[in-house]
Amino acid sequence: xxxxxxxxxxxxxxxxxxxxxxxxxxxxxxxxxxxxxxxxxxxxxxxxxxxxxxxxxxxxxxxxxxxxxxxxxxxxxxxxxxxxxxxxxxxxxxxxxxxxxxxxxxxxxxxxxxxxxxxxxxxxxxxxxxxxxxxxxxxxxxxxxxxxxxxxxxxxxxxxxxxxxxxxxxxxxxxxxxxxxxxxxxxxxxxxxxxxxxxxxxxxxxxxxxxxxxxxxxxxxxxxxxxxxxxxxxxxxxxxxxxxxxxxxxxxxxxxxxxxxxxxxxxxxxxxxxxxxxxxxxxxxxxx
Numbered sequence: 606x607x608x609x610x611x612x613x614x615x616x617x618x619x620x621x622x623x624x625x626x627x628x629x630x631x632x633x634x635x636x637x638x639x640x641x642x643x644x645x646x647x648x649x650x651x652x653x654x655x656x657x658x659x660x661x662x663x664x665x666x667x668x669x670x671x672x673x674x675x676x677x678x679x680x681x682x683x684x685x686x687x688x689x690x691x692x693x694x695x696x697x698x699x700x701x702x703x704x705x706x707x708x709x710x711x712x713x714x715x716x717x718x719x720x721x722x723x724x725x726x727x728x729x730x731x732x733x734x735x736x737x738x739x740x741x742x743x744x745x746x747x748x749x750x751x752x753x754x755x756x757x758x759x760x761x762x763x764x765x766x767x768x769x770x771x772x773x774x775x776x777x778x779x780x781x782x783x784x785x786x787x788x789x790x791x792x793x794x795x796x797x798x799x800x801x802x803x804x805x806x807x808x809x810x811x812x813x814x815x816x817x818x819x820x821x822x823x824x825x826x827x828x829x830x831x832x833x834x835x836x837x838x839x840x841x842x843x844x845x846x847x848x849x850x851x852x853x854x855x856x857x858x859x860x861x862x863x864x865x866x867x868x869x870x871x872x873x874x875x876x877x878x879x880x881x882x883x884x885x886x887x888x889x890x891x892x893x
Contacts, residue, residue: 606630606631606658606659606804607631607632607633607655607656607657607658607659608621608625608630608631608632608633608657608658608659608660608661608804609632609633609635609651609652609655609657609659609660609661609699610622610632610633610634610635610661610663611635611640611642611660611661611662611663611664611686611690612635612636612637612642612662612663612664612665613634613635613636613639613663614636614637615663615664615665615667615761615762616757616758616759616761616762616764616793617663617704617757617759617793617796617797618634618663618664619759619761619762620759620761620793620794620796620797621634621661621663621797621800622634623794623797624794624797624798624800624801625797625801628801630801633655633657635651637664640664642662642664642682642685642686642687642689642690643681643682643685643686643689644689645689645692645693648689648690648692648693649689649692649693649696649697651693652690652693652694652696652697652699653693653696653697657697657699658699658700659699659700659701659702659804660690660693660694660697660699660700660701660702661702661703661800662686662687662690662701662702662703662704663704664682664686665682665683665704665734666678666679666681666682666683666730666733667730668730669708669728669730669853669855670851670852670853672728672729672730672733672853673728673729673852673853674852676729676733679729679730679733680733680736682733683730683733683734683736683737684733684736684737684740685740686737687703687737687738687740687741688737688740688741688743688744690703691703691740691741691744691745691749692744692745694745694748694749695744695745695748700748700749700750700804701741701745701748701749701750702749702750702752702800702803702804703737703738703741703749703750703751703752704751704752704753704754704815705734705735705737705738705751705752705753705754705812706730706731706734706753706754706755707753707754707755707756707788707789707816707856707859707860707861708726708727708728708730708731708734708855708856708859709724709726709731709734709735709738709753710722710724710725710726710731710856710859711725711726711727711856712727712786712855712856712857712858712859713725713856713857713858714858715858716860717820717860717861717862718814718859718860718861718862719862719865720753720811720812720813720814720862720865721812727853727854727855727856728853728854728855729853730853731856738751738812746810746811747810748810749810750803750808750810750811750813751811751812751813752796752799752800752803752812752813752814752815753812753813753814753815753816753861754791754796754814754815754816754861755788755789755790755791755816755859755861756788756789756790756791756816756826757791757793757796758790758791758792758793758881758884758888759792759793759794759884759888760884760887760888760890760891761793761891765790765823765826765827766790766826766830766881766884766888767888767891767892769782769826769827769830769831770830770834770888770889770892771892773830773831773834773836773840774834774836777837777840778840779840779841779842780827780840780841780842781842781843781844781848781849782823782824782826782827782828782841782842782843782844783822783823783824783843783844783845783846783849784822784823784824784825784843784844784845785822785845785846785857786822786823786846786855786856786857786858786859787820787821787822787857787858787859787860788816788820788821788823788856788858788859788860789816789817789818789819789820789821789860789861789877790817790821790826790877790880790881791815791816791817791874791877791880792817792874792880792881792883792884794884795817795874795875795880796815796816796874799815799866799871799874800815802871802872803866803869803871806869806870806871808866808869808871809869813863813865813866814861814862814863814865815863815874816861816863816874816877817874817875817876817877817880818863818873818874818875818876818877819876819877819878820860820877821877821878822843824841824843826877826881827841828841829878829881830881833881833882833885834885834889
């Protein structure tokens, strides 16, 4: 088996490389500079030359706030780029694996969203990711796997875990964190290993949810990071979303039901708190 990874220098791309290396699986990893997924002709040429059995799209425009001002860029990557990779995969007879987001849901309920729940994104980012899902379904859904994930963190790049850990260790100041948005912190390496399991088990084409299990708020997530760091958890002050000015609206409840993996003898991801604890040492080391 040989994989091609687009977006190989992002936190998910780098986590995929780490997981593939540990399992001794061959891959070609291309950064944004090496593979511009918005250029269809180039994408078709590179995918064909790679002779990849699996094309994995880890490339995405992920800045939720900035997307409100750069909608054209967000859709260029998240919709057009995803469509191009699906087309190239179809022409090369490669399986296509793509990542989407919990932000395709409105958040207007208080129990987990299933893979077939009605989608209604609130933000430009969420709308662009949904557009990518629909483009893939239009172009190559019979041999594509779409995995929606949430609240990713890793030792790589910028993410909430690293930001909060830095604040926990830097000084004794209080920080304010939103307490009325609920979701699932997801370990990018856990997700990468889930992807490999799904490929090896040859799961059926379709939409899946790949997030660590359970649910929490951003405030509780931050408090857990403070606890792991041995910092004063009382410094983490809860505030409502209304008290935190943002350009992009976010779903208040975007917890995903990830149980459909069981239909294919693939184990859903472990509880979020366990994964956060296991990631602490590697994330701490990445900051030093």
